[in-house]
Amino acid sequence: MLIQFTDFLPVPKPDLTKVKFNIRAGTGGPEAWDLLLADDPEDWLNMNRHRERHQNNNLGPAQFLLSFAQYYPYGPQYFIFGGFFQVSAVVPELIGGPGYALAPLDEHSEYIKRLIVKLERPVGRDLYLRWYETLQGSKLNPAVYELAPDTKLGPFPGFQNVRLKHHELQRIIANDEPNWKDALSSVKGVYVIADLSSGQLYVGSASGEAGGLWQRWSSYANLGNLTGGNRGLENLRAELGGGHIVDNFQYSILEIFDPKTKAETILLRESFWKLALGSRVHGMNRN
Structure with missing residues (x-):
């Protein structure tokens, strides 16, 4: 039996925490997993900091963020953990760019690039950013699939x-x-x-x-x-x-x-x- 997502990744304020399942940076942009793997963490952070015009796609009043990247070697429903962050909005408000400041937290950091969760269905445009407290039992209903003994490296790149x-x-x-x-x-x-x-x-x-x-x-x-x-x-x-x-x-x-x-x-x-x-x-x- 798979371990439930929220049982494995408890957070201090469930009602103020969002979970982001990143796929790629924009239309035709680089894969989220490639950005998470890169030596420079800024592109990965910018993917999670981004603020869009559509309010439903933003972090809003969230104070914490659990971030994931689609782990495409396994398939579209698998996501690998990319960090737990404290969130604060950028003032004045910035739309179409890094509209949030993210401070990495030590909590769960030992699982970065090791923990893989499986979703019950692929992420769509309306599902990739969800509130933590309503995620378990939702359409996505994530469960822990794998905890690798060491950092995942991804497939042979050519x-x-x-x-x-x-x-x-x-x-x-x-x-x-x-x-x-x-x-x-x-x-x-x-x-x-x-x-x-x-x-x-x-x-x-x-x-x-x-x-x-x-x-x-x-x-x-x-x-x-x-x-x-x-x-x-x-x-x-x-x-x-x-x-x-x-x-x-x-x-x-x-x-x-x-x-x-x-x-x-x-x-x-x-x-x-x-x-x-x-x-x-x-x-x-x-x-």
């Missing part, structure tokens, strides 16, 4: 959109995330590692026969390894420690290749990218 912090890479490898593993195992490639604290780059490649990018990046995710045996990265770890890598490294893909591509072809492209990005002269490559 090779051209991969941008992983080290802690995200660790989690993907440790959890054997199926869609990430399927994608990264299916290709060889040239990749770039950025040290976000200094801007220095390291260009590498997965040119072996088995495992593709997944196998290569697995060594970087291993806290007992972190460098994949690369001399430039080994030097950095010796100088600044493994914690520097975990805190500051980001992984992206420059080019992908069919698994049957000869290693020589991929190594030539790796050399091209080292020259193009200056990673030998100004970065962390040592060959």
